[in-house]
Amino acid sequence: MLSRVLLCIVLLHQSVLVQTLDVVAVLAEEKHKSLKLLEDTLKDEGQLHGWTGAVKVIKLNDTNPITALDKVCSVMSEGAVLLIDMADPLTGQLLRSFARSTGLPYVTLLDKATLIEKDFNPDLHLQIEPPGSVLMGVVRDVITHEHLTGIAVLYDNSFDLDKIPKRFLTGLPAQHLFQEIASSSHNATLRQLYRLEDNQIRNFFIVANKENVKTILETASGTKLMDEKYHWFVLTKDMSITCQGCKTHGRGTVLLFTGQPNNDIMQNEYIPFIRGLSKYISTFTADGSNIDEAFIFDLMNMIGTRLVNQNVDQSVSLNQSDCYSVTGPEPEVYNQSRAFIHSFVNRSRNGVFGPLYFKDNVLTQRLTLSVKRLTFTQQAQSTETIGNWTAERGLSLLDTSLLKPPGKKKYKIVVVPSYPPFVIPKGNNSFDGYCIDLLHEIQGVLKFDYELYPSPDGLVGSMDDQGQWNGVVKELMEKRADIAIGPISVMAERENVIDFTVPYYDLVGLTILLKKPEFDYELFKFLIVLDENVWLCIIASYFLFSGLLYAFDKLSPYSYQNNRRKYENVTPEPRIFTIKEGIWFCMMSLTPQGGGEAPRALSGRLIAATWWLFGFIVIATYTANLAAFLTVSRLDEPIKSLDDLSSQHTVKYAPHNGSAAMVYFQRMAEIEQKFYSIWKNMSLDDTLNPVERAKLAVWDYPVSNKYTKLWETMKLSGFPHSLEEALTSVKNGTFAYIGDAAENQYQTMRSMENCDLWQVGEEFSRKPFALAVQNGSPLRNDLSTAILQLLNQRMLEKLKKKWWDKNKVKCPKLENESEGISLNNIGGVFILIAGGAALALVCLGFELYFFKYKPKQASKNYGVAKSHSKANICQDENGARKQNGVSNGGKALSEDSQVTPSVERKNGSSLNIFNRQKRGVTFNLGDSL
Incomplete structure (x- = not known):
């Protein structure tokens, strides 16, 4: 190809120059196998339309810079006006240094990354960015x-x-x-x-x-x-x-x-030029030309025009013996070269495939x-x-994407088969759940079809010790599926073999799923401290001694009620033990308040002392038993963390076989073993000097073996092969399932109607969920864009509410007994208080009733008695007056006399007493009544 390019250089120089101006082109030969064609074509320069100059092509067979410089010097004896550098980087540095020493302008048709800083001489250097x-x-x-x-x-x-x-x-x-x-x-x-x-x-x-x-x-x-x-x-x-x-x-x-x-330009300039070349080289055709040849056509026209316009007539001539002794350029040559190079600044030319223009000190083409x-x-x-x-x-x-297909694409999607609520199998390769709804939304955005099939082994995918994968990861690696959907955790080891989209779900860690502990909540827990028969015996003893107190006080001749004269002046006043007083005394004796005044008779005192002793023993026994009962119930602490799980031996625990949780514990145990081996080797190293050994001595066992113990226990417990198997074991109460927090949360909120499961522990090893695709698949970007779009539309939040909040079971909150006695256990005391207060209110009502209602009845009875008394008094007075000689028309009582009735209750009967007052003298008329 380069032979064709250089032929363009030769012919273009002929078309723009009339004097002999030689151009030296230096290039490496190993990448250009058709230079022989150029040599054969240029044998007779006279055939090239009167061309009087020459393009002297120097082919470099090796990368020795000295050899290249010798070849350049061998052709410089005839003079040159321009050096075109297309050599390798090492040789090019020497040639460009030679050009600067001689003042020869040089053109580098090389990528700028191959040049060094001193190559960029603004007076002599024309840098051209090649089309490539x-x-x-x-x-x-x-x-x-x-x-x-x-x-x-x-x-x-x-x-x-x-x-x-x-x-x-x-x-x-x-x-x-x-x-x-x-x-x-x-x-x-x-x-x-x-x-x-x-x-x-x-x-x-x-x-x-x-x-x-x-x-x-x-x-x-x-x-x-x-x-x-x-x-x-x-x-x-x-x-x-x-x-x-x-x-x-x-x-x-x-x-x-x-x-x-x-x-x-193609029709008017370039094609006629190519047709002119076709008679020299048959492979030159309009259809066979390319961007490089068109670029040389444009470039050499531009260079030729600059050579003619700048009147470049001073060539650099050197004998080969003088090449290594050049001290500097001739002023005339240097000025001519500088004017020639500067003439390209701010110059442009419309080229075949775009304009050539000067930008950032580089001549380039806007292709x-x-x-x-x-x-x-x-x-x-x-x-x-x-x-x-x-x-x-x-x-x-014209469209937004280069890769948009003419029609809908269809993808094979592998599904993690059973992982509610993300994926819920419905049979016949149909599924429901959060991820399936998400897939439908993505399908609406990207417009594609898909075919679902479950993972053959039902797993997400993990790597064994031989580096082999399983689950949906294996399906993607072996190109059987285009997309994997489900709760797939983004893990570093998975990212080495498959690609992930942006996360579609929050960071999810591991938690523990347990059967909810069955605490015996009793409102009257303080009553169940003693057996029912004991309570019955205590109640029977209470009423028995209440009756005995009454009987002994009634029968004893030395009691207060039978010997009142003896205790007339005794303080405090002794009490009479009726049935009511006996009941009250026995009740108060059981309280810190005390029973009050004891019987006066010796027999009564013995009965009271016996009751006191009995009550002391009963109260002490009850108090001690209640404290022990509450202490024992609180000592049975439920499992609340991974540390609690590892410190007990009654409940087995393990994650799902092949799950990310299983890989996590396995990796952590292996890391602990590696660190332990390092520490052991350090401790047993005989080459340590005394100082180093002394420093190491304080570090007896720096490596934790927490996960090693956990992993060994898990292997003994056995890993469940399905979620259903794990839930069955958990409900039996002897197994704890370690799994993703989202999965465990769903089981506690919706799947268990009896609210018999609970999730404990802080989340650890948190990782996001994302869709997985084959390594390097362009689907990753498309799916990520769709997920981000759905996130901005709050669609992911709606899906989460649909599958986590809808029909959520409301389970009662589990009390933390370790923090104190809950109201569920001590609430009976408050019920007792409320009952006592209610009973007191009822008694108060009766007292008010009898206090207000009975006097009204008595007043009515008194009014009737008063009317009868007045009539009798009048009759008696009239009779007395007759006896005393007073007529009926007279007054038996003077005007200043007054009769005042009074009522006195005595032994349940009424006695009417009338007092007559006359001038300070009172007459008692009660006896007449």
Whole structure:
């Protein structure tokens, strides 16, 4: 290819120069195998339209810089006005140093990363960015736009990536490989592609000429590498790509990036020039030209114009013997070279595939590429233009994505079969649950079809000691599924073999699921301290001694009620022990308040003392028994943490077989063993000096063996193979299940109607849940985008409420007996208080009733008696007056006399007493009544 480029240089110089001005081009030979064609074509310079100068091509057979400089010096005797540097980096540094010493302007058609700082001499150096360096921006833009990972860049010498440093992918979060196309044979190409596929490569960039592109596409089209999960991108410098042999049983899709020329320049300038070359080299045709040749056409026209306009007529001539003794450039030559180089600043030229312009001290081309989608099946092919690419604007597409398929895609999705509420099996490969609802929402966003099938072993996936995987992870690794859905924890070891989307659920740790402890809550727990028969005996004794106190006080001649004269002046006043007083005395004797005044008779005192002794023993026994009863009930502490679980031996415990929890405990135990081995080796190391051994002596056993003990106990307990098996063991009360907190929470809230399960312990080893895809799959970005969209729409929150809050069982709160006696056990005391207060209120009501109602009845009876008394008094007075000679019309009582009735209760009868007062004299008339 380069021979064609250099022929362009020769002919373009002939078209713009009339004097003899030689140009020296230095290039490495190993990448350019057709230079012999150039030499044969340039034998007769007179044939090239009167060309009087020459392009002196120096081919470097090795990388020895001294040899290269000797070859340059050998042609400098005839003079030169320009040095074009296309050598390897080491040789190029020496040649550019030679040019600066002689004042010869030099052009570097190399990637700027191969240059060093002193190469950038603004007076002598014209840096040109080759089209290959510009075109590699396509790869970066596509990867960034589509969020690709798992990338392979297959290139040939047309792009020469060995001389274009692979920095264009630096900083991208994408795994990528660069491989040179090894061979054009079908078998070698197929082996190379399958090796890449084994390395989880799903995105192939072919950066090559059209022959190699055709070979690779035809090789891949008959294999699974053209399935929809693989993406192919073709970047070439050729004008067009055809692939007649590309056929597949499904539908293959290839994205093509080819040059988009300026039609006016192409038709009016470039094609006539190419036709003129075709008589010298038959391979020069308009269809066979490429971006490199068009770039040289534009560049040499621009350089030739500058040489003519700047009147460059001073060439640098040196004998070979003088090459190593050059002290500095001639002023005339240096000034001419500087004027020539500076003439490119702010200059531009409309090129075949875009304008050439000066930017950041570099002459570059604003290339424009056409983006096309090639679709082919077994019978037909079609090509459609979907956008373009420019170096400044990047991708400009008619649609939002390069990878959008013409129709709906269908994916195989493996499901963790039984993990409520995330996945709930319904039979016949149909499922329900949080994850299934999430999948439906994602389907609505991405518009795809899917087929569900359960994990063959029912597991999420873990790696054994041989590095083999199981569960849904294995399904993804072996390409049997495109997506895995379920409560799949994001773990570092899983991320090495599969990819995860953004999390769709919060961080979830491990907790312990236990059967809820059965505490005996009794409102009257203080009563069950003693047996029922004991309480009956105490009550019987109480009433018996109450009766005995009454009987002894009634019968004893020395009691107060039978010997009142003896105790007339005794204080406090003795009490009479009736039945009521006996009951009250026995009750108060059992309290700290005391029973009050004891009987006066010796027999009564003995009965009281006997009751006191009995009451003391009963109260002391009750108090001690109550304290012991409550203490024993609180000593039976339930399991509340992983440490509690490891310190007991009655309850077995283990996680689900093959679960992330099992892997966690296994890994932790292995780490403890490794640290223990390190510590043991340090302790037993005989090479330690006394100082080091003294420092180590204080560290007797620095490594915990907590997880080692847990792991050994779990292995003895056995790992349940299903959630149902684990729940059955937990409900039996002799097993604790260690699992994800979300799963355990669901079991405690919804699945157990009897509220017989509870979740204990702080969450540990917290990890998010996410969807899993094959390593390098582009589905990761699509699914992540959909999940983030649903998160912003609060759809994930709605799904969580649906599966966790709806129909949630309200279980009673479990009291923490270790913090104190709960109201459930001591509440009977308050009921007793309330009952006593209620009884007192009832008594108060009766007292008020009798106090207010009885006097009213007495008043009514008194009114009747008063009327009868008045009538009798009047009759008696009239009779007395007659006897005393007073007529009935007179008054027996004077006006100043007054009769006042009084009522006195005595022995239940009423006695009417009337007092007559007359002038200070009172007459008692009661006796007459």
